[in-house]
Amino acid sequence: MAPAPLNGSEELTPLQPYQPWTEQMQPLCYWDDEPVALLVEPQAGSGWIDGRQWMSELSTAWFSLLSTALQVGAWLENHRFCGRCGAPATKLSAEFAMHCHACGHRNYPRISPCIITLVTSGEAMLLARSPRFPPGRYSTLAGFIEPGESAEEAVHREVFEEVGVHIDQLRYHQSQAWPFPHSLMFGYFAEATTRRIRIDGVEISDAAWFSPRQLPSLPPPYSISRELIETHLARWREE
Numbered sequence: 001m002a003p004a005p006l007n008g009s010e011e012l013t014p015l016q017p018y019q020p021w022t023e024q025m026q027p028l029c030y031w032d033d034e035p036v037a038l039l040v041e042p043q044a045g046s047g048w049i050d051g052r053q054w055m056s057e058l059s060t061a062w063f064s065l066l067s068t069a070l071q072v073g074a075w076l077e078n079h080r081f082c083g084r085c086g087a088p089a090t091k092l093s094a095e096f097a098m099h100c101h102a103c104g105h106r107n108y109p110r111i112s113p114c115i116i117t118l119v120t121s122g123e124a125m126l127l128a129r130s131p132r133f134p135p136g137r138y139s140t141l142a143g144f145i146e147p148g149e150s151a152e153e154a155v156h157r158e159v160f161e162e163v164g165v166h167i168d169q170l171r172y173h174q175s176q177a178w179p180f181p182h183s184l185m186f187g188y189f190a191e192a193t194t195r196r197i198r199i200d201g202v203e204i205s206d207a208a209w210f211s212p213r214q215l216p217s218l219p220p221p222y223s224i225s226r227e228l229i230e231t232h233l234a235r236w237r238e239e
Contacts, residue, residue: 026072026091031065040073052180060222070179072096075109083107114183115154116142118228119167121192121209123236125229127216128163128207136217140225151186159190163207164198167191173231176224187224212236
């Protein structure tokens with residue numbers, strides 16, 4: 001899999017022409033009723049673009065396929081050896097699993113549950129920026145669900161930890177697999193009960209309330225963060 005022109009057009013596809021499958025290839029899924037395999041290049045050339053750039057250059061219709069490929073590729077790279085005894089692990093062909101013949105341990109792709117939340121106050125949206133974001137970009141609040149914690153508890157905790165705001169009226173919207181590196185995002189809306197912002201200064205470098213008529217640079221269209229924002233904006237345009 002690598003970006004390439006689609007049937008001579010300007011549209012890009014991550015799929016390469018058919019070639020015989022080898023032992024190095026990982027069967028991935030079916031796409032348009034055709035089997036797709038992943039080949040991880042251990043030393044890709046400098047001309048290869050990273051996953052986020054793939055997402056920005058390809059149609060959003062490719063997102064689920066790319067998400068699967070990126071997550072499985074990262075898992076294959078990071079689990080070549082058994083995490084229990086350190087012996088080399090063998091990739092199984094019938095499922096996503098790495099098997100250790102030395103101790104019998106079997107490893108499956110890691111999936112880390114996260115919450116991502118658009119906090120609102122009427123029409124206003126609470127958006128924040130990470131120090132890692134491109135200049136001017138703001139997004140919704142997100143974080144990993146901790147051991148023993150429900151998704152709803154994680155929403156309350158993350159929002160308060162990052163911006164010091166209390167919330168209620170949580171509404172689940174939808175989920176999205178997020179391959180950077182292996183997250184499963186649970187998207188929520190929440191209504192603020194307090195508006196004063198107190199950023200943590202570590203994960204969040206700035207946060208502010210934005211009206212639908214005055215928005216900052218937003219996350220890319222393939223992200224669930226953008227989906228939450230656009231859903232809120234559409235609701236207020238209708239009213």
